Amino acid sequence: MEEVNNTQAQEVKKSMMPMIVMAVIVLVAFGSVGFFLMRGNNTRATPAVEGVTQESAPATIEVEGGSFYYKPNEIRVKVGQPVKIVLTTKGGMHDFVLDEFNAKTTRVGDGQTTSVEFTPDKAGIFEFYCSVGNHRAMGMKGNLIVE
Numbered sequence: 425m426e427e428v429n430n431t432q433a434q435e436v437k438k439s440m441m442p443m444i445v446m447a448v449i450v451l452v453a454f455g456s457v458g459f460f461l462m463r464g465n466n467t468r469a470t471p472a473v474e475g476v477t478q479e480s481a482p483a484t485i486e487v488e489g490g491s492f493y494y495k496p497n498e499i500r501v502k503v504g505q506p507v508k509i510v511l512t513t514k515g516g517m518h519d520f521v522l523d524e525f526n527a528k529t530t531r532v533g534d535g536q537t538t539s540v541e542f543t544p545d546k547a548g549i550f551e552f553y554c555s556v557g558n559h560r561a562m563g564m565k566g567n568l569i570v571e
């Protein structure tokens with residue numbers, strides 16, 4: 425009787441082996457899938473960060489500066505909205521200065537472009553002007569209207 429029992433026990437162990445191997449393979453397979461899914465989630469999280477950056481991007485306003493004018497000479501913006509003034513010159517050397525918000529571009533000429541960024545923190549009408557020579561007196565000025 426003892427001999428028979430031992431043989432039966434060995435056969436049971438043998439039949440268990442493939443099941444254990446299968447279980448290990450399944451666990452490893454699911455583990456890998458889970459790992460790649462998590463990597464996928466991390467990759468998808470990146471565009472959300474870019475979206476935040478776009479929200480605080482400045483309002484870009486193209487301004488032409490010539491002798492002795494700005495076009496447009498009236499610019500409307502909102503309180504707290506970052507503004508980027510992009511000045512392109514047309515004949516002569518010019519800049520864009522707005523004392524109220526410490527905005528001042530470099531001086532450029534010959535169709536070159538310069539820019540300055542600032543954030544108006546109060547409402548009102550503020551004069552911007554060209555600080556080259558007597559350009560301001562000659563009429564090279566305009567109004568920034570902050571609403």
Ligand SMILES: [Cu+2]
Pocket residue numbers: 490517518519554555556559564
């Ligand atoms: Cu000027």
